[in-house]
Amino acid sequence: MMNKIDRRSMLASAASGGAALAAGAVQAQPGDAVAAREIYELRSYRLVNGPMRARLDTYLREAFIPAARRAGCGPIGAFTVAIGPGSPSVHVLVPHRSIEDFVGLPAKLLTDATYAKAGEAFLSTPPEAPPYASLDVKLMRAFPRFSRIEVPRGALGNQARIFELRTYFSHSDRAGATKIEMFDTGGEIEIFRRNGLTPVFFAQDLTGHRLPSLTYLLTFPDHAARDRSWRAFGNDPAWRKLIATPGLTDPEITTGIDNQILVPTTYSQL
Known part of the structure; x- marks a missing residue:
């Protein structure tokens, strides 16, 4: 049975794009960055x-x-639902x-x-x-190493953009913790960034109807940019290696995904 250090070692070896980040996480002391988590x-x-x-x-x-x-x-942030369940809603x-x-x-x-x-x-x-x-x-609750909101460029201007709100569900606490580690210390967030998947926040859900789960928010200039970025991410060699690693595959640690495309209101601060 894998313990926490074993999972982190596996993540470090799998995600070449985030290896340095993951290696640093293994050396971190318990409680590092926890106090600052939003x-x-x-x-x-x-x-x-x-x-x-x-x-x-x-x-x-x-x-x-x-x-x-x-x-x-x-x-x-204040957003309307453009695509996905829940419309009309804010x-x-x-x-x-x-x-x-x-x-x-x-x-x-x-x-x-x-x-x-x-x-x-x-x-x-x-x-x-x-x-x-x-x-x-x-x-x-924000991830330990993504502990605060990242305000997108142009958030207070007239720059057009869309947001994508995604929630990943897992079948057990251990599986949910593994998926969080893939993002937070295993290099997945870095793979996101270099392929144009610009994050606003990553967080563990404390309440919800299908716990355990995690939620994150991405932003894009438009729908075409979103489609290009997701295609590039899906073809990224580091991501392909990470998602094929035993113990990290989708069937082993995720049971489903909820997804919405959002549009910021004129008064949103994000």
């Missing part, structure tokens, strides 16, 4: 076609995002410095008079005209 709250507002979207946009832009930033969160990605900050945010919002005033129309909607159809919240 907590991600992914709010998924499910909507019904009609006035819900405009109301939600106003609330997020003028009330929630400014108040969350005042409370120390951010940068905050995803709001809220980075927190710690789990305590996540738990404490609702109390901070309740005592923020500016937030209450800006969000009054949204917060006071009656039951017969609800502000959204439903709200799902997923909590995630």
Whole structure:
């Protein structure tokens, strides 16, 4: 039975593109970078076609995002689902410095008079005209060596781009941990980068309906660039070697993938 060090040694030998990174990880001390790992709250507002979207946009832009930033969160991403399950809906990605900050945010919002005033129309909607159809919240923890959000270039400008939100599911905690190590210390993230798969975050899911799982967010200039990058990644020799390594193949450590293509809102900070 493989222990943690065995898995890391196997990853280091398999991923030539990330060998230096993996070798360094084996030497790391327990707890390295753990204190700096962000907590991600992914709010998924499910909507019904009609006035819900405009109301939600106003609330997020003028009330929630400014108040969350005042409370120390951010940068905050807001996206609509362009392709994949859940449309119409809006995803709001809220980075927190710690789990305590996540738990404490609702109390901070309740005592923020500016937030209450800006969000009054949204917060006071009656039951017969609800502000959204439903709200799902997923909590995630950043990978040890991808511990903070990477803001894409042009995030605050007019540069067009799309995002891809992917969740990988595993059948056991050991399999899930192996997949995380493939990314975090085994070189897979480096293979992503050199093939144009630009990451925004990588995280282990702490809550969800099919745990264990991990979630990550990528960004691309457009759909054509996304297609080119995924093709290049699939043909990368280091990736082909990594995915063929016994113990690291998809059938051994993943049971499925959820995937959505997202478009940032005009007020997104990512």
